[in-house]
Every structure is written in C-alpha cells, then in structure tokens.
Amino acid sequence: MAKEKKRVQDNHVELGTVVPLVQPYVLMIDPSNICNHRCKFCPTGNSELIKATKRTQTLMDYDLYKKIINDIREFDEPIRVLRLYKEGEPLLNKKFPDMVSYAKDSGFVHRVDTTTNGICLNNNLNRQIVSAGLDQINISVNGVNSEQVDFYTRTQINFDQYVANIRDLYEHKGDTEIYIKAIKDNLSEEEQEKFLEIFDPICDRIFLERLSPAWPSFLFDSSIPMKYEAGNYGQEVLERSICPYIFYIMVINSDGKASYCVGDWKHCLIAGDTKNESLRSIWQGINLNKARLDHVEGNRACNSPFCASCEVVKYGTLDNLDPFKDEILLRLKKVTI
Numbered sequence: 001m002a003k004e005k006k007r008v009q010d011n012h013v014e015l016g017t018v019v020p021l022v023q024p025y026v027l028m029i030d031p032s033n034i035c036n037h038r039c040k041f042c043p044t045g046n047s048e049l050i051k052a053t054k055r056t057q058t059l060m061d062y063d064l065y066k067k068i069i070n071d072i073r074e075f076d077e078p079i080r081v082l083r084l085y086k087e088g089e090p091l092l093n094k095k096f097p098d099m100v101s102y103a104k105d106s107g108f109v110h111r112v113d114t115t116t117n118g119i120c121l122n123n124n125l126n127r128q129i130v131s132a133g134l135d136q137i138n139i140s141v142n143g144v145n146s147e148q149v150d151f152y153t154r155t156q157i158n159f160d161q162y163v164a165n166i167r168d169l170y171e172h173k174g175d176t177e178i179y180i181k182a183i184k185d186n187l188s189e190e191e192q193e194k195f196l197e198i199f200d201p202i203c204d205r206i207f208l209e210r211l212s213p214a215w216p217s218f219l220f221d222s223s224i225p226m227k228y229e230a231g232n233y234g235q236e237v238l239e240r241s242i243c244p245y246i247f248y249i250m251v252i253n254s255d256g257k258a259s260y261c262v263g264d265w266k267h268c269l270i271a272g273d274t275k276n277e278s279l280r281s282i283w284q285g286i287n288l289n290k291a292r293l294d295h296v297e298g299n300r301a302c303n304s305p306f307c308a309s310c311e312v313v314k315y316g317t318l319d320n321l322d323p324f325k326d327e328i329l330l331r332l333k334k335v336t337i
C-alpha cells in the first residue's frame with residue numbers, strides 16, 4: 001500500500017536563517033505552457049483569457065533548454081531539484097525524456113521531478129521517462145471516472161485506459177517515485193475512498209490536496225467550490241507578508257524568460273531572459289533582489305499588483321519568513337548595495 005504523504009516536504013533547513021541564497025535550491029523549467037486539459041481551476045484552460053495576456057504559447061526549444069542546464073555550472077554547487085513543469089502539460093514536449101536525461105547526465109542537478117495530468121502516459125513513453133532517470137513524477141488525477149474528469153477538465157478520456165497506463169508506469173517504474181494526488185474538495189467522501197481504492201495500489205505515495213487560490217488574479221469557474229478551509233497540504237492558513245518562493249525557487253517559462261514567481265501565469269513579472277543572460281546573473285541580479293527587498297520591507301504591493309493580490313503566500317507555502325524579516329533585511333542590503 002502507498003504511504004499517504006504530501007508531495008512537497010517541509011524544508012530541513014529553516015529558510016529564514018539562510019536567505020538570500022547565492023543560488024536557488026529549486027530550478028523550475030516549463031517544458032510546455034500548452035495543455036491537453038482545459039481545467040476550470042487553471043488559467044491555462046481558458047484560451048480566451050490566455051490570448052488576452054499575450055503570453056507566448058510554446059514548447060521549450062531543446063537547444064535553449066540545454067543552454068539553461070549548462071548555465072548551472074556557474075553556480076558553486078549543483079541544483080538540489082530541477083522541476084520540469086509550470087503552466088502546461090510537460091509531456092506534450094516530445095523532447096521531455098531527453099530533457100530529463102540531459103539534466104541527469106550533466107551532473108549539475110541532484111534530483112529531477114515533474115507534475116503531469118498523466119493523459120500522455122503510455123507503455124512507450126513510460127519506458128522512456130524511467131530510462132531517462134526521472135526521480136519523481138507527480139500525477140494530478142481529476143476524478144474517479146471519465147464523466148468526472150470531463151466535468152473538471154473539459155476533456156474526454158477513457159478512464160480505464162488512463163488507470164491502466166499509470167499501472168504500467170508503476171509496474172515498470174525502476175527508481176522513479178510515483179506520487180498521485182487529487183483535489184479533496186472536488187470529491188465526495190465516497191469518491192475520496194474510491195480514489196484511494198483505485199490509485200493507492202499503483203503508486204508510492206498518495207495524497208488528497210486541498211483546493212486553494214493558486215493563481216493570482218484568476219477566479220475559478222463558478223462550478224468549482226470556493227471552500228478554502230486549509231492550505232494546499234492541509235496546513236494552517238497563515239497570513240504572511242513575505243513570499244518564500246522568490247528566495248529559493250528560480251522559474252523559467254517555456255519561452256526562456258525568467259519569472260519572479262511560480263504563479264506568474266500572465267508572464268508580467270519578468271526578471272530576465274535566459275536566451276541572452278545566464279541563470280546566475282538573473283538570480284543574483286538587480287530585478288530579483290529588488291523584488292525580494294520589497295517583500296521584506298512590507299512593500300509586496302509596490303513590487304506588483306499581481307503580488308498584491310496573491311494568496312499563494314497564505315495557502316500554498318510551508319515556509320514562513322516573516323519572523324526573520326529584520327535579519328533577512330540586513331543580509332539583503334549587503335548584497336544589493
């Protein structure tokens with residue numbers, strides 16, 4: 001039986017005692033900001049909304065990806081975690097297995113994971129991603145039957161085949177850890193039991209995550225319940241003024257531009273462009289450090305209206321930097337002078 005456990009584990013290091021970091025703990029690269037779902041709780045699922053943002057809809061160019069991975073060598077140490085996902089379905093990028101193997105073979109990253117809806121999984125792709133050395137795959141399940149998946153994602157699937165493809169991955173997973181999650185708020189108690197009955201035997205870890213406002217300034221479809229009773233991982237909802245993500249995660253969009261933030265779905269918080277800048281210069285550069293300083297000084301709203309409306313700091317984070325703000329401010333001023 002799988003162990004029920006959230007996908008993001010509490011940091012072993014008290015983040016407030018070590019930031020600012022000379023390099024990110026986590027590098028997030030988006031292989032694709034195109035998706036094969038049209039989920040009611042994700043802005044990517046609203047094509048008209050995405051067109052209005054004028055953000056590029058693209059798969060990441062493989063040569064650009066290799067350039068980004070090669071840039072990691074400018075840091076003092078390998079990156080702890082490379083996360084190959086952000087806004088879309090990463091497995092739509094046909095080079096995804098190559099992306100995994102290139103990063104693993106580089107020696108510049110310790111661990112590679114991804115999050116997928118699992119629709120693209122099949123016997124052939126399963127073998128490729130396992131052979132490439134993917135350390136962890138997080139599979140987002142959006143229902144316990146075809147009709148329910150269609151309701152939440154506006155996508156028709158053969159649910160039995162979907163489960164069979166995940167089972168095949170589990171049976172041939174090698175060293176790849178399989179984590180399966182669903183949104184607890186979207187399932188009745190009976191459906192939650194059904195979810196565990198179906199998927200617990202074919203994964204290493206499983207969890208029912210809570211629904212929360214994950215995308216700043218984006219409202220869920222009216223058919224989605226707005227019951228924010230706890231954080232994503234069941235943690236206490238806590239008001240914070242400082243977003244921890246900009247202090248330890250570096251985010252690269254599928255077009256190569258670096259966002260301040262994981263939740264920057266509009267691509268309006270751009271810190272640099274990896275096509276003509278190095279990862280190190282962006283991470284340690286004036287744009288990101290100015291944003292960090294704004295947060296620590298209590299000026300998150302001044303950094304961006306997007307940051308001002310963000311509730312991810314309340315529902316989606318486990319670290320709390322607020323008690324350390326005076327210490328962080330002193331350290332930040334030393335690196336920004």
